[in-house]
Amino acid sequence: MEKLPDIEILIEYELNSGETGNLSLLPREYFDPEALDNPEALDVDAEPLHYDTAEYLDAAPADLRWTKLSIRNKDSERTLSYNTSYWHGGKNQITAKTEWSEGVITDEAITFSLITGDDPSVNHIVRTVAKEGVHTPVYHRVFTAQPDGEEREDEIM
Numbered sequence: 001m002e003k004l005p006d007i008e009i010l011i012e013y014e015l016n017s018g019e020t021g022n023l024s025l026l027p028r029e030y031f032d033p034e035a036l037d038n039p040e041a042l043d044v045d046a047e048p049l050h051y052d053t054a055e056y057l058d059a060a061p062a063d064l065r066w067t068k069l070s071i072r073n074k075d076s077e078r079t080l081s082y083n084t085s086y087w088h089g090g091k092n093q094i095t096a097k098t099e100w101s102e103g104v105i106t107d108e109a110i111t112f113s114l115i116t117g118d119d120p121s122v123n124h125i126v127r128t129v130a131k132e133g134v135h136t137p138v139y140h141r142v143f144t145a146q147p148d149g150e151e152r153e154d155e156i157m
Helices: none
Strands: 007-015 020-025 064-073 078-087 092-101 104-116 122-131 134-145 151-155
Touching: none
Parallel strands: none
Antiparallel strands: 007 020, 007 064, 064 078, 078 092, 092 104, 104 122, 122 134, 134 151
16 A cells, blocks of 8 residues: 655634644544545545544534634645635635645635525525736625525526
């Protein structure tokens, strides 16, 4: 079996109660098993098991104020972080993604997920990326719950 790269994964978090904590994960606990099948290609941006950091914790999104996920590959000198704030009972999130290579920021993005209404629920997802230091929208979709249990998807951009 090929040796996995030296990757550190840390999740820091704060609950709505003010309690803070952190959780260190091994690559096999964080990454999707298929990503682990190719250790040579494994890096900070490999497919995770879960996209919402809250799913790695023993806390529901409704109980979280924020999470900070940091993935650092000591071999490639790449670091990826996702900082997420939760509100509206954990239904709404804003996530800032930053990627560094050899200490220089190579990618920045912000994603908003806002759920409004209860019947039907409407979820707006807006993603921006930094281009020359200015965040520019690159994705805006609205998902509206339908009476038949399906979702209607409308692209705004």
